[in-house]
Amino acid sequence: MALLTYLEAIRQGIWEEMERDPSVFVMGEDIGVYGGAFKVTAGMLEKFGEDRVIDTPISESAIVGAAIGAALMGMRPVVEMQFMDFIACGFNQIVNMAAKMHYRWGPAVPMVIRGPSGAGVHGGPYHSQSNEMWFVHTPGLKVVAPATAYDAKGLIKAAIRDDNPVIFFEHKFLYRRIKEDVPEQDYVVPIGKAVVRRPGTDIAVITYGAMVWTALDAARKLEEEGLSLEVVDLRSLLPYDEETVLASVHKCGKVILLHEDTRTGGMAGELAALIGEKGFEDLDGPIVRLTAPDTPVPFAPPLEEYFLPNAQTVAEAARRLASY
Amino acid sequence: MKSTTLAKKSNPITKPDAAMLKRMLYYLKLTRESEWRIENVLYRQGKIVGGVYVGRGQEAIGVGAALAMRPGDVTFPCHRDFSVFVIRGFSLADIFANWLGRADAPNRGRDNTIHIGDMKHGIIPIISPLGATLPVACGVGLVLRQQGNGNVALTHFGEGTTSLGDVHEAMNFAAVMKLPVIFICNNNQYAYSTPVEKQFAVKSLALRGPAYGMPGESVDGTDVLAVYDAVERASVRARAGKGPSFLECVTMRMAGHSAHDAAEYVPERLKQAWAKKDPIKRLEEFLLAKKILTKQQIEEIDQGVRGEIEVAIADAEARPLPQGEEEVEGVYCGPDCWWRKPPSLVRGPLPVVPRLPTGAVSEVKLATDNPPRTKDD
Numbered sequence: 001m002a003l004l005t006y007l008e009a010i011r012q013g014i015w016e017e018m019e020r021d022p023s024v025f026v027m028g029e030d031i032g033v034y035g036g037a038f039k040v041t042a043g044m045l046e047k048f049g050e051d052r053v054i055d056t057p058i059s060e061s062a063i064v065g066a067a068i069g070a071a072l073m074g075m076r077p078v079v080e081m082q083f084m085d086f087i088a089c090g091f092n093q094i095v096n097m098a099a100k101m102h103y104r105w106g107p108a109v110p111m112v113i114r115g116p117s118g119a120g121v122h123g124g125p126y127h128s129q130s131n132e133m134w135f136v137h138t139p140g141l142k143v144v145a146p147a148t149a150y151d152a153k154g155l156i157k158a159a160i161r162d163d164n165p166v167i168f169f170e171h172k173f174l175y176r177r178i179k180e181d182v183p184e185q186d187y188v189v190p191i192g193k194a195v196v197r198r199p200g201t202d203i204a205v206i207t208y209g210a211m212v213w214t215a216l217d218a219a220r221k222l223e224e225e226g227l228s229l230e231v232v233d234l235r236s237l238l239p240y241d242e243e244t245v246l247a248s249v250h251k252c253g254k255v256i257l258l259h260e261d262t263r264t265g266g267m268a269g270e271l272a273a274l275i276g277e278k279g280f281e282d283l284d285g286p287i288v289r290l291t292a293p294d295t296p297v298p299f300a301p302p303l304e305e306y307f308l309p310n311a312q313t314v315a316e317a318a319r320r321l322a323s324y
Numbered sequence: 325m326k327s328t329t330l331a332k333k334s335n336p337i338t339k340p341d342a343a344m345l346k347r348m349l350y351y352l353k354l355t356r357e358s359e360w361r362i363e364n365v366l367y368r369q370g371k372i373v374g375g376v377y378v379g380r381g382q383e384a385i386g387v388g389a390a391l392a393m394r395p396g397d398v399t400f401p402c403h404r405d406f407s408v409f410v411i412r413g414f415s416l417a418d419i420f421a422n423w424l425g426r427a428d429a430p431n432r433g434r435d436n437t438i439h440i441g442d443m444k445h446g447i448i449p450i451i452s453p454l455g456a457t458l459p460v461a462c463g464v465g466l467v468l469r470q471q472g473n474g475n476v477a478l479t480h481f482g483e484g485t486t487s488l489g490d491v492h493e494a495m496n497f498a499a500v501m502k503l504p505v506i507f508i509c510n511n512n513q514y515a516y517s518t519p520v521e522k523q524f525a526v527k528s529l530a531l532r533g534p535a536y537g538m539p540g541e542s543v544d545g546t547d548v549l550a551v552y553d554a555v556e557r558a559s560v561r562a563r564a565g566k567g568p569s570f571l572e573c574v575t576m577r578m579a580g581h582s583a584h585d586a587a588e589y590v591p592e593r594l595k596q597a598w599a600k601k602d603p604i605k606r607l608e609e610f611l612l613a614k615k616i617l618t619k620q621q622i623e624e625i626d627q628g629v630r631g632e633i634e635v636a637i638a639d640a641e642a643r644p645l646p647q648g649e650e651e652v653e654g655v656y657c658g659p660d661c662w663w664r665k666p667p668s669l670v671r672g673p674l675p676v677v678p679r680l681p682t683g684a685v686s687e688v689k690l691a692t693d694n695p696p697r698t699k700d701d
Contacts, residue, residue, distance in 0.1 A: 051470055057500055062493035065459020066466060069477075072448060073398075073467035092490075093459060096451050103655050104435040106663035107443060139655050163657040 007175040009149035013156035025052040028080030060089035081115030098165040099140030108163040116172035124299035130261035143238040145169040147212035149180035154189030194241035200230030204248040207258040208234040218314035253284035285324035355407040379404030381578030384603035388551025400457040402480040420640035427646040458494030465503035474563040484515020504562035512577035533570035545573030
């Protein structure tokens with residue numbers, strides 16, 4: 001075991017896969033000599049050389065497209081989007097080329113597109129988005145969003161070994177803010193499996209990414225008031241773990257769906273529909289969505305603070321729901 | 325149709341032998357006739373549904389380029405490059421079966437026309453938002469270069485596609501990394517209905533090559549020998565690790581954008597001028613003049629091609645359609661991959677596609693207060 005930050009855990013996961021499998025390589029903007037805007041790939045160029053750590057021009061579409069081509073040739077590319085906001089520039093390659101390729105003619109397309117997403121660091125509208133749902137609505141992709149260092153390492157390894165395109169949403173707020181003992185031996189966290197982070201009995205809070213920590217904060221506060229929250233960390237958004245979600249709803253009877261992505265068309269809406277269809281009999285209160293409002297992510301601290309759900313707003317929503 | 329000032333003057337390095345010249349003619353004819361059956365027989369009969377795109381008039385580009393390829397090369401034919409699929413190893417029957425949406429066609433009914441690919445044949449298919457294959461070709465080129473076997477990636481696209489961002493990104497990416505990629509642009513004068521003067525403002529697209537740091541050359545796209553030679557020269561350069569090339573093959577789309585399009589926007593004089601440059605007629609005349617083939621032998625090729633196509637279409641038509649419920653299979657690749665299993669087959673007649681009866685639209689009364697249109701409208 002070694003104490004690693006979330007960011008170091010991602011780096012270690014990629015590093016180990018590159019050591020294990022010569023077909024794994026990394027590619028992106030400023031990732032080689034500079035080691036990446038956030039230093040996720042620091043040290044890789046020295047260790048693995050220019051053929052496996054490739055600095056590219058600023059061309060998200062070419063980066064994603066080239067990853068697809070390399071994947072078809074039997075490689076396992078891991079490409080970085082400097083910020084997940086910029087993934088929009090490679091959108092056609094992801095949703096029309098990579099996602100549909102296996103369904104159209106059968107080849108494996110093993111590739112990972114990873115990068116920092118999420119708000120809370122005053123990045124403004126183009127360095128803060130949680131744009132995971134652009135991809136969750138695209139059959140053929142897998143979408144993951146780890147909340148812990150252990151999961152970040154285990155999921156990046158699972159993503160690299162997967163034969164499908166995986167979009168890996170790292171949360172930049174967590175990069176250096178959380179540290180955890182992470183095993184040095186090989187392990188993977190399976191894609192498509194959620195985990196109960198904190199068992200509880202009164203209200204299930206289903207969330208992912210940095211909001212897992214917000215939910216845990218709220219749960220600690222409410223425990224003193226005698227209200228027990230169960231916190232479910234989805235970890236994977238496509239495919240997502242219906243079973244764990246429904247089991248938690250069954251157990252608690254009340255549910256808050258929490259994310260820092262905006263409201264309309266968000267993951268919470270999808271989960272609400274699932275619970276409405278398959279967990280209706282278990283509900284003792286309305287399904288509550290707690291999300292960012294339907295706006296871009298603002299820059300100035302008071303605006304960004306208002307935009308993001310926090311432990312306080314989770315606690316308030318839980319108290320209201322508990323009164324049903 | 326002339327080299328631009330920046331394009332290198334054509335200096336042929338290839339001398340195709342008689343056998344290669346005959347293959348060229350055979351594939352040109354096979355392509356023309358196959359596409360004719362698709363557009364004017366199978367589609368008109370209602371057996372092929374959906375869009376139909378053919379490359380009449382520009383067959384020399386696919387034939388010239390694909391015949392210049394070597395084993396291990398990878399190509400990205402466009403939707404008007406039928407010949408590439410046959411030359412690289414797809415059977416005619418499989419190709420027709422794909423047009424017909426059959427269960428054991430290459431795409432098993434999931435995608436139509438010649439959006440077909442197989443890494444075994446070194447073919448990666450286009451997607452309908454064209455231009456997206458160019459960045460993918462860069463990734464293929466990256467791996468080919470690392471493998472060090474002197475292989476190249478060829479990517480075909482039209483002049484309309486050059487207006488897309490992906491073309492810029494890919495040409496720059498390939499040039500910066502000195503990738504073995506050959507960019508083959510078929511400039512067929514029209515992107516759907518948009519003529520070249522509304523598509524780009526440069527005198528020749530070949531200028532785009534040097535703009536990215538690679539050679540750019542414009543060749544007569546109706547001359548299969550010129551295309552073959554230009555691709556061969558670009559390949560020599562790419563195989564030697566000297567990087568990508570851009571090739572503009574100037575030609576004319578002697579058909580509509582798709583089967584429903586009569587291309588009335590193309591001036592008649594233009595159609596007539598290009599008809600004189602028909603790639604098949606040009607090669608036939610060359611072969612007759614050089615006494616490589618006689619009229620009799622050319623007629624034999626025609627007969628052979630027609631016979632081969634008859635057999636292939638009969639084979640394709642006899643194949644079963646996919647079962648509806650299999651629609652949900654094969655979205656993800658995994659250990660229990662659906663694509664590795666034989667397709668489950670259902671035999672029966674083609675389903676009837678419900679259509680509005682003729683005249684139905686005019687009988688529909690729309691709730692509108694708009695006054696009737698006058699002659700001046």
